Amino acid sequence: MIKVSYLVSYDYFMLLTSIRQLYDYVDKIVVAIDLDRKTWSGNTFEIPESFFVEIRKFDIKNKIDFYFDVFYLPELTPMENESRERNMALSKLGRGWKIQLDVDEYVYEFKTVAAYLKKYWFLSLYPRLTPICLNGKLVTLYRQLPEGYLYIENNEQFPFITNQNTNTQTRTNYRIRNFQTNINVIHQSWARSENEILIKIKNWGHRDDFDTMKYFDFWKSLNVFNYKNYKNIHPLSPEVWNELYFLECTTSDEFIAKFSNKNMQVLSPMPIKKIVKSAIKKILGKE
Incomplete structure (x- = not known):
């Protein structure tokens, strides 16, 4: 079986774009939302009933289950709260291939991905003997401009x-083997409105890892005329985002297409x- 978990908070409105890519090919989708509507930083968010x-x-x-729980603990850092919630959501999926996505991550051509996992x-029958985590490649949408999207495509891996x-x-x-699958995942990431980016950098797991407001000002300065002047722009590991590209389009759906x-x-x-060799060693007690 193929199952998916999502963590949903202030950017809930992106969820359906992601789910539409995979809905027909998965068996279960768990949508985790904090019971008290708290982010990992303890700030409050709202989700309208219309959502x-x-x-x-x-x-x-009937594939989608909502999972409400307390995912913010004040004694933990934002990153620790994130890790805790991801594990809590993961535990709701049960046995099988388990896909962990954020609402702004879009796995296009999921029919191909589903066939690959099946x-x-x-490998999902006895996971203790065949532990594995599969990595994808992020295609990062960095900034939406009136003319289209600035994006990064450089084989950045993520589990x-x-x-x-x-x-x-x-x-x-x-503790387990990680394997690079070459699955492309389009990540909406920084391609949001200025207000949405401010909310993001005040509440995500990396809130305390760099000067977010200085980086926010740099991000705002980019346009279709100057983006080629900048290299190595990742806020934590500069070379990870080594170059920006441009694609003319008006919406994320058009970019995906x-x-x-x-x-x-x-x-x-x-x-x-x-x-298989590793599994045999485990059975024989040699690993």
């Missing part, structure tokens, strides 16, 4: 699919022999 009405109307196959269905029940930090499990037409999902086969 829940829209989701229920869309969910014609090909390796046996988001697992057969395990817990992570060690956020979506990462440092145009980008996917030129960049089909071509996935890498998993190293099954290595995984």
